[in-house]
Amino acid sequence: MPELPEVETVKRTLEELIVGKRITNVLVKWPKIIKKPDDVEAFKMKVIGQTFKGVRRRGKFLKLILEDDVIVSHLRMEGKYKLTSIEEEFDHHTHVFFTFDDGTELRYHDVRKFGTMHLFPIGIEENELPLAQLGYEPFSDQFTPEVLQQGFKKTSRKVKTVLLDQTIVVGLGNIYVDEALFKAGIHPERVTSTLKENEIEELHAEIVNTLKDAVNKGGSTIRSYVNSQGKVGTYQDSLYVYGRAGQECKRCNGELSKIVVGGRGTTFCPACQINE
Structure with a gap:
């Protein structure tokens, strides 16, 4: 399972790749990855039309920040994100596709299908599971x-x-x-x-x-x-x-x-x- 250094590295690369891109379509091939809302169509309709504004990390979780909402993503054992062109081929382990208005696509690939995504309105995600019970960030001044x-x-x-x-x-x-x-x-x-x-x-x-x-x-x-x-x-x-x-x-x-x-x-x- 990726730990803080690996997730921080993914966060930094995703910041370079997706910030400023507007979502025009979402395809979910493995619905169990979407944990909140429990209706995948509601997840898709909520994020389509929004632009990625930033990427943050909380422990081993990624926070993919949109204009109004945030996707809290856990990679678990094998999860990976990759930015590709829409035309690029994909295999059966690619489960979530965020299509952008510039012809590129952010794809979530997970061999074991253990990864999760939770969608929250911005500002409440830290007070809800899975983030609510987490301890201090090791690089923060509060961790003494x-x-x-x-x-x-x-x-x-x-x-x-x-x-x-x-x-x-x-x-x-x-x-x-x-x-x-x-x-x-x-x-x-x-x-x-x-x-x-x-x-x-x-x-x-x-x-x-x-x-x-x-x-x-x-x-x-x-x-x-x-x-x-x-x-x-x-x-x-x-x-x-x-x-x-x-x-x-x-x-x-x-x-x-x-x-x-x-x-x-x-x-x-x-x-x-x-x-x-």
């Missing part, structure tokens, strides 16, 4: 070590599970949680209540730094991720632990291990990340 500490105090779950749930800080998934925990020297199974203040400060810093570095490198191209211009990210070349189980730790030269935490495969270094 104190916020992280307060969130950790409210639960006795394992630190990796808490970081994945999106209610304290958004945008983290399996890749960047594993990376941030390794860089902070924290075992993924540590219970949050056992973390000391200095450990939380270090973890906070590594969450922000890891995500910023990944954004600067266009995200991690693992499996099939590409941005909206078909370009791959390069952060996968900088990974310390994710996807490297059984390989040598880049810090201590020991062997990296893999366990399951909260149902997710988790790679860590037993020497660098001691479960105290």
Whole structure:
């Protein structure tokens, strides 16, 4: 699933590609992608005639901003957007088509069909699901070590599970949680209540730094991720632990291990990340 750096990269490329384009037609080949309104025809009639004014990101969600409404889009496992000409061929995994008045088309492609789109009037989307329960943006001034500490105090779950749930800080998934925990020297199974203040400060810093570095490198191209211009990210070349189980730790030269935490495969270094 694309995480914050990948979604931020898609956001930036979509801004270059679709802002200023007016929708003249919408084709939906897989209606289950449209979650709100539950009537696909109502979705189509609402957006046709509107112009894309901007693209924003909230956690792992894209906000495609129109004149009066906003499409909240989640890419899930395999979702991709691509701007093409109307004449370009498409395959059976292309499910939503936004046709523009300049002869181009924004197409949503999703092999697994897990992606979602919710349509809201501008201004209410943050107060409605799926955005309403999200935590702080990691690059915002509001996300501080104190916020992280307060969130950790409210639960006795394992630190990796808490970081994945999106209610304290958004945008983290399996890749960047594993990376941030390794860089902070924290075992993924540590219970949050056992973390000391200095450990939380270090973890906070590594969450922000890891995500910023990944954004600067266009995200991690693992499996099939590409941005909206078909370009791959390069952060996968900088990974310390994710996807490297059984390989040598880049810090201590020991062997990296893999366990399951909260149902997710988790790679860590037993020497660098001691479960105290």
